[in-house]
Amino acid sequence: MNAPISPPPETRYTVLDAPRRGIRDVLMRWEVILVILLAATTVVNTMVSPYFLDVFNLADATFNFSEKAIIALAMALLILVRQIDLSVAAIVALAAMGIGYAAEAGFGPGALFAVGIGIGLACGVFNGLLVTGAGLPAIVVTIGTMSLFRGLTQVVLGDQAKTKYPQEFLDLGQSYFIKMKETGISWLFVPPVPLSFLIFLVLAVLFGIVLHKTATGRKLFAIGSNPIAARFSGIPVDRLTFLLFMVSGILSGLAAALLTARLGSMRSNIAIGWELDIVTMVILGGVSIAGGVGSILGVVLAVFVLGLVTFGMSLNNIPGQVVSVYIGALLIAVIAIPRIVDRLGLRKPAG
């Protein structure tokens, strides 16, 4: 090209702060929608079924989604940094098998949880090494390890089940960790809480603080927004990504221990298909699959919406397939509503 090269500018460019409204607005919108959905679900279910607003029934309902919800916390961070771990359900199977063998060998409850978490951690390290060390795309790696871990479980177990566990271990998964306590005042009581749900709540607070109140959290958002820019800003992208895969493995192992204790039995098809349920929780929670956007509050709200919708619909004996169709529609609708609102010009574009 012969075009004259323009002289370098005298002054450096001024980089303006990003308009604060942008991301804030998305978050606000999303969580507001989820809160409305949650309220609507509760109100409708209460109106339709006399069995919905019953502390014991609600506590029982939490049993059925808490293990998935625990893994969803790790998945949220992975998706936030543009990664994904599709092997979580297979890690649950492998860890549950380890727990099954350890229980047969006479290990106690604490050791069984340690075995589950240990196997989960090892799987997480394996995934992390392949993604950050070998630089392979996470979706490919974890689809591979999904088959690998699940296949390993199937080869070892065949059609056998592991059904021998110590009673104290089973109690952790099957009874309420915090027992119902009444105070004499009808609306003031300590609700019954299963261990898995309690762990989920504690972890959710912890993850919320790390993601939204610490420098590490800001770094994760930076990686998700632009991994290359993050790397050039001195953020240890690989190390953090590796760490997240480890966390994902650890929480999958923990979920495996809780699930095995709840079922009192494990087969090679344990937790099959969970990875997509978990991804659904995260996406409904407003974590952008393109990375860089999301909040733990959103994920927690989405967990409750999905859990209560599923429970409410099965209370009304709506067949499982209809529940799936409805959840699919819900996901698409919740994601589409903000976009449609934008298209209709109801909201002025930012700036």
Added chain:
Amino acid sequence: MKTTRRELIRIAGAGAVVLAAPAIITRPARAANKRIALIVKNLGNSYFDACANGAKEAAAELGGIEIIYTASAKPTAEEQIAVIDAQIAQKVDGIIVSANDADALVPVGKKAAERGIKVMSFDSAIAPAGRTVHLSASSTPLIGAKQVQMIAKTLGNKGEVAILSAASTMTNQNSWIEAMKEEWKKPEYAEMPLVATVYGDDQDDKSYREMQGLVKAHPNLRGVISPTTIGIRSGAKAIVDGGLIGKVYITGLGLPSEMKDYVMQGACDSFAIWNPVEYGYASTMIMADLLNGKDAAEGAKLSMGKKGETTVGKDGEAVMGEPFEFNKTNVEEFAKIF
């Protein structure tokens, strides 16, 4: 900005109500005074739909019973537990389950029992600790005897007979064959010898070739018993393809939808399997007995309505009866069901 956000919330709210609508439409009827949940492995399965029809038939006969027929979207233990939990929450009176996993359903079965709900299994059992009664469709001796009786009737007790089984390693196949041989000892089968047992490994092509081999190896072969749905359909096809209709007959355990054409063509005179309508009916009748406080200890007799009585055996196991026979008169009707 203020107004637009309010508008946005309004739209989101409207969306939420629309999305919550399916829950509003299906308000449950609560006229019956006893509710029995029939929870199967998966929905959209015509076999289980037929079971549910039988259950509803029993409920209508008894009166005052509502059947809740449901299942999870995926045939897994975890999802089935969630469905059972929802039934416990609704405080149903009885739960009849075809289990996706015998052991994993034990805790939830115990929980239901603790809350005063009667639990029984049918089709696919829950381990004894998690239920009171399991109703099997049939028993090994009955299944074995029935198949020998069917081929004897077709052949008039005369002619060489062979067995076309699945794999030699399959426990249920082997125990059925043992039961057949037990029946075969009876004097009326003296002129109907068992000449061979071959294995098609539950593969269509291998079963087909084994059937062709049998006919070649035993020129006087008149009948074949195949206690597997794959063996019987492949064997029947080999009879039709080989132009052996009227010369060799096949019987065994088959599905009406797969066997209909072969029965109409004459390759198969009769075959058997349990009747799912009767199965759902008998299960519901037994549950009604349990709800009325009948004891289900070993040796107790429970009513199966027009199907008679069954005796509870070891570990709460009960048997419905001999397999149901299908022939030209009824196969077309049942082919629509399963």
